[in-house]
Amino acid sequence: MKQGFAALLLVCLVLSSSVFEVSMAASGVVxxxxxxxxxxxxxxxxxxxxxxxxxxxxxxxxxxxxxxxxxxxxxxxxxxxxxxxxxxxxxxxx
Structure with a gap:
């Protein structure tokens, strides 16, 4: 249970960082x-x-x-x- 939660948390973190990077590039900040x-x-x-x-x-x-x-x-x-x-x-x- 704890390993599954940790894996899910890690996947969410990776996905949110890539979405953040794309949104920053689209706004011209990069x-x-x-x-x-x-x-x-x-x-x-x-x-x-x-x-x-x-x-x-x-x-x-x-x-x-x-x-x-x-x-x-x-x-x-x-x-x-x-x-x-x-x-x-x-x-x-x-």
Missing amino acids: KESGFCGSKCAQRCSKAGMQDRCIRFCGICCGKCKCVPSGTYGNKHECPCYRDMKNSKGKPKCP
């Missing part, structure tokens, strides 16, 4: 991994609105395949990143 994820995390580390910064940085990095070094400026290192504009004509990339 950061993008790989080149863009690490570069954008570094670029946006001092941003006031990190979630927006990381999202737009990820979009720009995905298209340009580069992210300027540092947390601000240095956009001359990546002209594609520098020249990308939003619909209002302002810089899209942080």
Whole structure:
């Protein structure tokens, strides 16, 4: 009886953790991994609105395949990143 309960508890724990992981990924909380994820995390580390910064940085990095070094400026290192504009004509990339 005790072993059966322990096994059931373990199965429930594993299933709930996988459901939690899927829900976190769907909500966008899990950061993008790989080149863009690490570069954008570094670029946006001092941003006031990190979630927006990381999202737009990820979009720009995905298209340009580069992210300027540092947390601000240095956009001359990546002209594609520098020249990308939003619909209002302002810089899209942080």
